[in-house]
Amino acid sequence: MPSDRTRTAILAAAERLYADRGFGDVTLRDIVAAADVNLAAVNYHFGSKDELIAELFVTRSLALNRERLSELRAAEEVRGGRAPIEAVLRALVGPTLRGCLGPDNQRSTAARFMIRVSIESVPPIRRIRNREIDHLRKFVAAMARSLPGCSDVELYWGLHFALAMAQQTVRDSERLTKLSEGKCDVEDVEAVIERVVSVAVMGLTGGGAERKVPARLLARDAR
Amino acid sequence: MPSDRTRTAILAAAERLYADRGFGDVTLRDIVAAADVNLAAVNYHFGSKDELIAELFVTRSLALNRERLSELRAAEEVRGGRAPIEAVLRALVGPTLRGCLGPDNQRSTAARFMIRVSIESVPPIRRIRNREIDHLRKFVAAMARSLPGCSDVELYWGLHFALAMAQQTVRDSERLTKLSEGKCDVEDVEAVIERVVSVAVMGLTGGGAERKVPARLLARDAR
DNA sequence: TTGCAATTCAAACACTTGTATGAAACTATC
DNA sequence: GATAGTTTCATACAAGTGTTTGAATTGCAA
Numbered sequence: 001m002p003s004d005r006t007r008t009a010i011l012a013a014a015e016r017l018y019a020d021r022g023f024g025d026v027t028l029r030d031i032v033a034a035a036d037v038n039l040a041a042v043n044y045h046f047g048s049k050d051e052l053i054a055e056l057f058v059t060r061s062l063a064l065n066r067e068r069l070s071e072l073r074a075a076e077e078v079r080g081g082r083a084p085i086e087a088v089l090r091a092l093v094g095p096t097l098r099g100c101l102g103p104d105n106q107r108s109t110a111a112r113f114m115i116r117v118s119i120e121s122v123p124p125i126r127r128i129r130n131r132e133i134d135h136l137r138k139f140v141a142a143m144a145r146s147l148p149g150c151s152d153v154e155l156y157w158g159l160h161f162a163l164a165m166a167q168q169t170v171r172d173s174e175r176l177t178k179l180s181e182g183k184c185d186v187e188d189v190e191a192v193i194e195r196v197v198s199v200a201v202m203g204l205t206g207g208g209a210e211r212k213v214p215a216r217l218l219a220r221d222a223r
Numbered sequence: 224m225p226s227d228r229t230r231t232a233i234l235a236a237a238e239r240l241y242a243d244r245g246f247g248d249v250t251l252r253d254i255v256a257a258a259d260v261n262l263a264a265v266n267y268h269f270g271s272k273d274e275l276i277a278e279l280f281v282t283r284s285l286a287l288n289r290e291r292l293s294e295l296r297a298a299e300e301v302r303g304g305r306a307p308i309e310a311v312l313r314a315l316v317g318p319t320l321r322g323c324l325g326p327d328n329q330r331s332t333a334a335r336f337m338i339r340v341s342i343e344s345v346p347p348i349r350r351i352r353n354r355e356i357d358h359l360r361k362f363v364a365a366m367a368r369s370l371p372g373c374s375d376v377e378l379y380w381g382l383h384f385a386l387a388m389a390q391q392t393v394r395d396s397e398r399l400t401k402l403s404e405g406k407c408d409v410e411d412v413e414a415v416i417e418r419v420v421s422v423a424v425m426g427l428t429g430g431g432a433e434r435k436v437p438a439r440l441l442a443r444d445a446r
Numbered sequence: 447t448t449g450c451a452a453t454t455c456a457a458a459c460a461c462t463t464g465t466a467t468g469a470a471a472c473t474a475t476c
Numbered sequence: 477g478a479t480a481g482t483t484t485c486a487t488a489c490a491a492g493t494g495t496t497t498g499a500a501t502t503g504c505a506a
Contacts, residue, residue, distance in 0.1 A: 156406065164391030168390065
């Protein structure tokens with residue numbers, strides 16, 4: 001049994017550095033310095049830099065999917081397979097938002113690492129990322145159970161927009177804070193989640209056919 | 224007057240390459256090869272790679288802001304200073320979406336370059352990007368004119384979400400297409416714009432205080 | 447044409463990157 | 477405690493990066 005103290009030290013250091021500074025400007029030498037191991041250790045334990053990144057991504061990706069699905073199942077169990085649409089979307093965006101916003105001590109490098117992945121999409125990751133689609137399909141299915149009358153296209157757009165709002169909030173929380181001079185509180189994670197979910201749900205349920213009427217676009221009064 | 228044939232060739236090649244492949248893996252040698260100029264030309268004409276990127280960004284940033292504001296003014300002139308909120312948001316997200324989605328021949332490298340900027344945020348750009356806040360504030364002001372009853376915080380979140388949906392749609396249009404097996408048509412740009420705007424407007428006008436009531440969250444029926 | 451500045455060019459520079467090597471240190475088994 | 481296998485380490489390597497250099501070429505005014 002190999003004493004994988006070095007291995008785990010490298011993984012932890014790499015994840016933190018990638019989460020903080022992105023893949024672009026984190027070198028192997030940065031990682032080994034942070035992990036306090038020798039330069040050659042990465043290639044010895046992982047084979048190459050790319051394989052290190054890939055292992056990191058696979059691990060975290062599975063964990064995130066598991067977390068989302070467990071929240072989803074918990075919500076569906078309450079009502080025998082039909083969770084309210086809010087709960088489905090909350091299971092989708094909650095884990096990421098909770099891990100990335102909120103008080104410092106509660107933020108997980110894992111969640112921030114996954115956001116990096118969603119931003120930069122470096123080659124070793126791009127090859128694996130297809131599995132994400134299958135994962136998201138499970139949520140589309142759950143959304144369909146919540147909103148039986150809703151068309152597939154609307155569900156896809158709704159999920160897409162929900163993820164968009166969640167990810168952008170994480171990615172650009174700084175800009176939002178600056179723009180609003182602190183009036184938008186991104187530290188209150190649960191409030192942010194409710195906000196994202198609520199807008200997404202309105203997009204799913206509120207719109208409908210009315211959206212396609214172009215005559216209305218310039219006719220509405222500014223009130 | 225310097226014959227800036229080389230200069231413009233470099234700018235065009237660089238913009239296209241950055242738009243296509245990102246800042247991460249485009250080297251000076253790629254650029255000069257595409258522009259068919261000598262390697263030293265970049266440093267001769269621009270001083271450094273970073274200054275080339277900065278010039279590209281400043282130029283395009285000003286152009287995009289100008290385009291947005293001209294759409295906004297056009298919309299506000301119709302009703303003497305109070306455009307419908309839909310028109311304001313359309314002026315915000317329209318230019319980017321039109322330039323990045325839609326038929327190939329109509330896509331602009333400029334718009335795709337700006338999306339890259341919003342994704343990668345390389346150091347020379349990060350230093351300049353603060354001006355963006357001032358630009359966005361003008362839109363917040365216009366939104367306030369459209370929705371006088373709306374609180375500032377809601378306006379900030381509304382603008383934030385609108386940009387989030389627009390940018391994510393551009394960035395991840397491929398995933399949405401795959402996920403929906405082509406059923407979500409991102410080529411119909413005007414429809415996408417209306418969709419983004421409509422959801423954002425619902426978020427601004429539909430929600431209100433009701434959003435804060437937690438009791439409702441699990442109580443809604445799945446039907 | 448001559449002369450001079452602006453521009454182009456090939457080559458080299460200094461530096462950083464990920465990876466490979468072979469010796470040293472360690473660990474556990476006999 | 478000797479030995480074989482695993483892990484660490486300092487060091488070197490090849491490839492690629494942005495930048496610099498100084499000579500060659502061009503373009504244009506006198």
